[in-house]
Amino acid sequence: MTGEVIAFYALAAVILISGLVVVSSPNIVHSAVALVPAFLGITGVYILLGAEFVAGIQVLIYAGAITVLVLFVIMLTEGGTGLRLPQRNEQGPIGASVAVALAVLLIAGVTHTTWGRGAGTLPAYTPGAIGRSFLGANLLAFEGTSIVLLVSLIGAVIIARKEE
Amino acid sequence: MVTLASYLVLSAVVFALGLYAVVTRRNGVAILMGIELMLNAANINLVAFNKYAAPGAVQGQIFALIVITLAACEAAVGLALVLAAYRSLETIHVDEINLMRW
Numbered sequence: 432m433t434g435e436v437i438a439f440y441a442l443a444a445v446i447l448i449s450g451l452v453v454v455s456s457p458n459i460v461h462s463a464v465a466l467v468p469a470f471l472g473i474t475g476v477y478i479l480l481g482a483e484f485v486a487g488i489q490v491l492i493y494a495g496a497i498t499v500l501v502l503f504v505i506m507l508t509e510g511g512t513g514l515r516l517p518q519r520n521e522q523g524p525i526g527a528s529v530a531v532a533l534a535v536l537l538i539a540g541v542t543h544t545t546w547g548r549g550a551g552t553l554p555a556y557t558p559g560a561i562g563r564s565f566l567g568a569n570l571l572a573f574e575g576t577s578i579v580l581l582v583s584l585i586g587a588v589i590i591a592r593k594e595e
Numbered sequence: 596m597v598t599l600a601s602y603l604v605l606s607a608v609v610f611a612l613g614l615y616a617v618v619t620r621r622n623g624v625a626i627l628m629g630i631e632l633m634l635n636a637a638n639i640n641l642v643a644f645n646k647y648a649a650p651g652a653v654q655g656q657i658f659a660l661i662v663i664t665l666a667a668c669e670a671a672v673g674l675a676l677v678l679a680a681y682r683s684l685e686t687i688h689v690d691e692i693n694l695m696r697w
Contacts, residue, residue: 439597443605450609452629454616462625472634473609476602480646482656485663492663497631497670504624504674508681519619520690526618533613541603551651554694560653561660569657576664583668591675593682 438479459565463501470494484558601645610636621688623677627670634666 445468452465470493477486554560565573616629631640638659645655681687684694 433596435597439601446605447608447612450612450632453632454612459622459625461626466628466631468631469609470635475641476605476639477598477642480602480642480693482642482659485642488660488663489638492667493635500626500670500674501628504677505658507685508624514677516621516688520621525617526615530611530615531617531671532619533614534607537607537610538604541600541607544600546599546647548647549649549651551649552651553646554653557656560678561656564653564657572657572661574662578657579668580664583672587671587675587692590672591678 435479438475440477442472442479445469446476459505460502463498463505466498466501467494470498481553484556484561599647601644602639606636606643609639618690621690623680623687623689623692624674626689627673627677630673631666631670634662634669636648638662 449465449468449472453462453469454463456465470489474486474489474494477483477489613629613632613636616632617626620626620629641655641659641662643655645653645659651653677687680692684692686692
């Protein structure tokens, strides 16, 4: 067991346990807070995969911003933990069997496929390579994303605004 | 040595967890949390394929970064919709929101 293997299984355990809390807790605030260890575990997976820049962005946007946004909306709407109301609809068994079937199908698919290994190595400094690519070959995607961000920001403000 | 298949299996399980939340939760915010889990599962796949299938390029990481950006947009618009629905219908339980117009 090398350190990489131990780190992978520890991170997978953190992600799956907190993911289970997210999907199954009757207390909606516990679900939202359990998102943080799940996202941080995924950050660790990114670092294991040599994607330091994506890991940093994951901490900033997911573990920081989106979780706080979710908690704000919970406090603005439900007015509490939601423990007094049933949090799950009547499709529990069907949903669980669909999710388990999908997971089994995907796992069978990925474990029975032989994945080829690509040539080359990761750049030693991936943030630099990502920056050059965003302002070079992927400039159109970069600019398009910025327009989508602007549009969705304005849209969110207009949708959430009080109507006179 | 962790293989590519291990990462893919992890992301498949996270995706299934997110799907379960989307299908069974009543609270609109909890459904959005399930969607975030599914997007994260997809991102694990993208970064893992970047390392194992095309290590010379950084396209997988760029894809993951754009998906993270769009997920932030989706969360902002989705939560604004939840707030608007709560303001006019006074519920955020999606099985009680069955009106197209008030």
